[in-house]
Amino acid sequence: MKLTGAQALIKSLEMEGTEVMFGLPGGAILPVYDPLIDSSIRHILVRHEQGAGHMAEGFAHATGRPGVAMVTSGPAATNIVTALCDAYMDSVPIVVITGQVPYAVIGSDAFQEADTVGITMPVTKHNWLVTDPQDIPRYVREAFHVATTGRPGPVLVDVPKDIANQMMDWYWPEAVDLPGYKPNVKGHPKQIKDAARLWGEAHRPVIYAGGGILKARASAALKELAEATGTPVVTTLMARGSFPDDHPQCLGMPGMHGNYTAVTSMQKSDLLIALGSRFDDRVTGKVDAFAPGAKVIHVDIDPAELGKVRRPDVPIVGDCRLVIEELIKAVRADQQKRDWPELTAWWTQLREWQERHPLYYEQPEDGPLKPQYCIDMLRENSPDDTIVVSGVGQHQMWSSQRWKFNHPNTWINSGGLGTMGFAVPASIGAKVGKPDRMVWAIDGDGCFQMTAQELVTAAAERIPVKVAILNNAYLGMVRQWQELFYEERYSEVYLSPDLPDYAKWAEAMGCVGFKVETPDDVIPTIEKANEIDDRPVVVDFQVDYREKVYPMVPAGGSNDDIILDPAHDKSVGR
Amino acid sequence: MANAAQHHILSVLVENKFGVLSRVAGLFSRRGYNIFSLAVSPTEDERLSRMTIVVDAESAPLEQVTKQLNKVIPVIKITELTPDDAVERELMLATVKAGAETRSQVTDLAAIFEAKIVDVGYEAMTLLVAGTPDKLDAITDLLDPFGIVESQRTGRIALPKLARERTKLRAVKDRGA
Numbered sequence: 001m002k003l004t005g006a007q008a009l010i011k012s013l014e015m016e017g018t019e020v021m022f023g024l025p026g027g028a029i030l031p032v033y034d035p036l037i038d039s040s041i042r043h044i045l046v047r048h049e050q051g052a053g054h055m056a057e058g059f060a061h062a063t064g065r066p067g068v069a070m071v072t073s074g075p076a077a078t079n080i081v082t083a084l085c086d087a088y089m090d091s092v093p094i095v096v097i098t099g100q101v102p103y104a105v106i107g108s109d110a111f112q113e114a115d116t117v118g119i120t121m122p123v124t125k126h127n128w129l130v131t132d133p134q135d136i137p138r139y140v141r142e143a144f145h146v147a148t149t150g151r152p153g154p155v156l157v158d159v160p161k162d163i164a165n166q167m168m169d170w171y172w173p174e175a176v177d178l179p180g181y182k183p184n185v186k187g188h189p190k191q192i193k194d195a196a197r198l199w200g201e202a203h204r205p206v207i208y209a210g211g212g213i214l215k216a217r218a219s220a221a222l223k224e225l226a227e228a229t230g231t232p233v234v235t236t237l238m239a240r241g242s243f244p245d246d247h248p249q250c251l252g253m254p255g256m257h258g259n260y261t262a263v264t265s266m267q268k269s270d271l272l273i274a275l276g277s278r279f280d281d282r283v284t285g286k287v288d289a290f291a292p293g294a295k296v297i298h299v300d301i302d303p304a305e306l307g308k309v310r311r312p313d314v315p316i317v318g319d320c321r322l323v324i325e326e327l328i329k330a331v332r333a334d335q336q337k338r339d340w341p342e343l344t345a346w347w348t349q350l351r352e353w354q355e356r357h358p359l360y361y362e363q364p365e366d367g368p369l370k371p372q373y374c375i376d377m378l379r380e381n382s383p384d385d386t387i388v389v390s391g392v393g394q395h396q397m398w399s400s401q402r403w404k405f406n407h408p409n410t411w412i413n414s415g416g417l418g419t420m421g422f423a424v425p426a427s428i429g430a431k432v433g434k435p436d437r438m439v440w441a442i443d444g445d446g447c448f449q450m451t452a453q454e455l456v457t458a459a460a461e462r463i464p465v466k467v468a469i470l471n472n473a474y475l476g477m478v479r480q481w482q483e484l485f486y487e488e489r490y491s492e493v494y495l496s497p498d499l500p501d502y503a504k505w506a507e508a509m510g511c512v513g514f515k516v517e518t519p520d521d522v523i524p525t526i527e528k529a530n531e532i533d534d535r536p537v538v539v540d541f542q543v544d545y546r547e548k549v550y551p552m553v554p555a556g557g558s559n560d561d562i563i564l565d566p567a568h569d570k571s572v573g574r
Numbered sequence: 575m576a577n578a579a580q581h582h583i584l585s586v587l588v589e590n591k592f593g594v595l596s597r598v599a600g601l602f603s604r605r606g607y608n609i610f611s612l613a614v615s616p617t618e619d620e621r622l623s624r625m626t627i628v629v630d631a632e633s634a635p636l637e638q639v640t641k642q643l644n645k646v647i648p649v650i651k652i653t654e655l656t657p658d659d660a661v662e663r664e665l666m667l668a669t670v671k672a673g674a675e676t677r678s679q680v681t682d683l684a685a686i687f688e689a690k691i692v693d694v695g696y697e698a699m700t701l702l703v704a705g706t707p708d709k710l711d712a713i714t715d716l717l718d719p720f721g722i723v724e725s726q727r728t729g730r731i732a733l734p735k736l737a738r739e740r741t742k743l744r745a746v747k748d749r750g751a
Contacts, residue, residue, distance in 0.1 A: 117593060118593075118596065121593070121596065121597060121600055122600055122604050125645075125647075126647040129592065129593070131592070146647065178647060179589070179650050180588070180589060180646070180647050180648050180649050180650040181647045302645070303641050303644070304638065304641035304642050304644075304645060307635075307637060307638070308638060
């Protein structure tokens with residue numbers, strides 16, 4: 001069967017099970033958009049290529065399947081770089097197809113030419129420049145394979161226009177042959193045994209669960225492992241929901257804005273069981289002062305993570321789910337042989353910390369609206385399996401702190417890269433992937449303004465996402481740092497509460513817009529918003545700009561120096 | 575050249591494909607690893623190339639360098655070659671001031687180091703020297719007083735030493751222990 005390169009590309013995407021793709025056409029990708037008309041693939045026309053990338057990410061986060069985006073050459077390719085980098089940092093499997101100027105003129109500074117493969121090399125797991133249409137099925141197959149296996153990540157296939165127009169003989173490769181890519185998924189049995197032995201000696205163990213749990217679909221296994229050992233679990237920003245917040249062993253989020261108990265449990269621990277986590281600086285604080293008394297078991301599919309920041313006592317390379325399943329067996333076998341230490345004293349200590357230093361805020365009855373209150377009310381008035389998507393900043397930390405994530409893949413945010421503007425497009429991608437679930441983007445006013453135009457996409461495509469803007473009229477997290485660390489010298493952080501008028505803006509984009517100014521108005525508006533299911537909704541919550549995110553470990557500081565909210569710190573005056 | 579003890583030689587087998595050098599070099603720069611020298615060439619198998627990279631081990635732990643390098647998809651195999659179990663060679667071209675009075679002294683030196691004289695001018699000559707990096711350092715030192723106008727070194731290439739029966743006598747007590 002003879003096909004054009006373009007037809008082969010679309011057919012290859014179909015062969016990989018692509019049901020939906022996010023994109024925007026242009027000159028160099030024109031040939032590929034033509035056969036798309038006849039394809040079963042649903043295409044969602046975005047308003048900016050960055051949006052296409054974040055939508056693909058949101059789709060991947062929510063479904064666990066690779067998100068696909070397609071854009072043209074030059075500026076379109078550079079616009080999607082942020083999303084690629086975001087996906088690279090958070091190990092999100094996305095496949096991006098870019099158009100390229102004809103192969104014959106590459107290197108001549110042609111119209112809309114950019115060295116896409118060169119530009120995206122540092123932010124993709126791998127990328128391909130197609131130089132022969134005959135390679136297209138193989139490259140697409142390889143691209144999906146690389147994106148979804150091992151440590152997942154973004155990949156890119158760059159398709160020159162003339163290559164897309166040339167004819168090729170269709171085939172579909174049954175297997176992928178990449179001699180330099182053989183991820184090791186099965187943990188070493190001896191290491192697993194050693195891990196169980198070490199665990200059986202620990203008096204203050206903590207499971208430090210990271211995003212790898214979700215990527216490996218290891219939530220059920222993690223629960224079994226935690227219960228088999230009675231060990232407390234902290235879930236990092238990327239792992240919220242991987243272990244249910246309503247589980248008695250869940251301590252919540254550690255890190256710079258983690259709760260006191262989660263942070264301190266790691267500091268005082270004598271054994272950290274790091275599962276799919278990477279000792280990120282936002283978790284460890286000052287590395288030298290991080291969990292000084294703890295031995296470390298570190299499980300990760302990426303061998304380079306083991307020992308990158310902290311040298312593990314027992315390193316285990318492998319897929320989190322497979323390793324955890326083996327670890328459960330090894331733990332049970334070890335428990336048969338000897339008595340593991342009672343963790344009663346440890347749990348007593350943890351419960352005391354939880355009692356003494358809970359997350360705290362106060363909503364005055366007729367006072368200014370508190371952002372935490374808005375999140376709590378959203379949570380209480382939305383289904384338990386609601387997917388929550390956030391951008392980056394204060395609203396992100398409050399959402400992660402206050403929401404109760406009881407199901408995997410219900411929390412989607414930009415962790416590693418910290419990409420403002422992530423929430424709106426990512427929530428659209430999540431809703432496309434999980435149309436039966438309620439999807440709330442909780443966004444900041446600064447973030448919202450970066451990618452809000454994608455709500456036009458959502459309205460046009462009938463993708464009924466909901467957006468809560470915690471509008472404090474500031475770049476809030478920056479303001480918080482300027483207040484605490486720059487002597488309240490506020491430099492370029494004020495945004496205005498009503499410029500733009502968010503509700504009107506939302507209406508103009510085909511959404512329903514609400515504005516909430518008083519605590520009384522919060523629940524009725526959320527109820528109204530939750531009833532709308534035929535178009536997107538935007539709620540502008542006008543919140544108290546003075547509210548800060550606590551607890552906080554100052555950047556580069558030791559986790560021992562965690563700062564509690566001075567207004568609510570129950571330990572003050574003790 | 576800096577102290578050899580801080581160096582590691584990585585022999586990296588890669589797929590002979592578009593952009594591989596860029597992927598490897600890019601990895602080094604963005605992770606903050608320093609390269610002392612780099613030599614790339616096709617191998618006996620045309621689908622593969624071999625990169626011999628001399629890494630500054632001060633800039634990053636070697637383990638991280640090799641682990642990160644392993645993640646580059648076209649990288650097939652990485653072998654660390656320690657000077658003890660590797661044969662290493664490097665090539666140098668050096669143009670040295672050599673007028674009528676000093677020409678014979680320079681040619682003497684060239685003979686001692688088995689260097690070839692590949693070009694001769696009125697006031698200078700160009701030598702080609704092959705050998706271990708130490709040997710190149712030595713001749714450079716000795717040529718220096720004459721005045722080195724220009725020189726270029728290829729960076730080292732290396733292959734593992736071949737396993738051979740040891741000819742050394744062993745202590746009797748080891749036998750049958």
